[in-house]
Amino acid sequence: MSDNSKDIVEDEKENLHLKNKMDALTKKINDLESENKLLSEKVKTISTEDAEKSNMEEKINDLKQKIIDLEIEKKIRLEKSEDLDAKQGYVSFLEKEISNMENAMENLHKSIKNLETEKKIISRSFEKSIIQEKVDLGTESQVRRACPKCGNKIHSQIREIVDKTYLISTYPKLYGKKFQCGMCGEEWRK
Numbered sequence: 001m002s003d004n005s006k007d008i009v010e011d012e013k014e015n016l017h018l019k020n021k022m023d024a025l026t027k028k029i030n031d032l033e034s035e036n037k038l039l040s041e042k043v044k045t046i047s048t049e050d051a052e053k054s055n056m057e058e059k060i061n062d063l064k065q066k067i068i069d070l071e072i073e074k075k076i077r078l079e080k081s082e083d084l085d086a087k088q089g090y091v092s093f094l095e096k097e098i099s100n101m102e103n104a105m106e107n108l109h110k111s112i113k114n115l116e117t118e119k120k121i122i123s124r125s126f127e128k129s130i131i132q133e134k135v136d137l138g139t140e141s142q143v144r145r146a147c148p149k150c151g152n153k154i155h156s157q158i159r160e161i162v163d164k165t166y167l168i169s170t171y172p173k174l175y176g177k178k179f180q181c182g183m184c185g186e187e188w189r190k
């Protein structure tokens with residue numbers, strides 16, 4: 001082999017070596033580029049995700065605020081409805097009390113009526129007994145058990161009779177009594 005051809009072979013070898021190295025480098029560059037592309041996409045995704053995340057966080061905060069607002073509103077409404085419930089409860093309590101009082105008053109009226117009836121009955125029977133006593137006293141009077149005309153004192157000959165001209169009480173209807181002499185027919189009152 002000549003020096004020249006030896007050089008050519010060396011050159012070709014070197015050339016091939018360089019070409020291989022270039023290919024390898026090109027491949028590495030391509031790899032790096034695609035990796036870079038991937039990374040930049042990832043970065044993009046991440047930043048998009050970040051943006052979305054912060055957007056979502058904002059929305060979440062908004063929702064949280066709305067929930068707080070709703071809870072406050074709910075509490076106010078609940079307090080109002082509790083207030084209303086309490087008022088309605090008080091009103092129905094009062095209505096019940098009034099109806100109880102009305103019943104009690106009705107019962108009182110009935111009791112009063114009964115008492116008045118009882119009182120009437122008692123006072124009538126009292127009146128009657130007083131009148132009876134009066135009549136009895138009159139008839140029992142021994143002094144009058146003697147005929148003022150003929151002086152007859154025989155008890156069996158002196159009758160006690162009702163004097164329709166002497167009304168003691170209209171209700172109950174009570175008449176006084178008079179005596180009648182069985183001997184001379186004289187009539188006299190106490």
Ligand SMILES: [Zn+2]
Nearest residue numbers: 147150181184
């Ligand atoms: Zn007489």
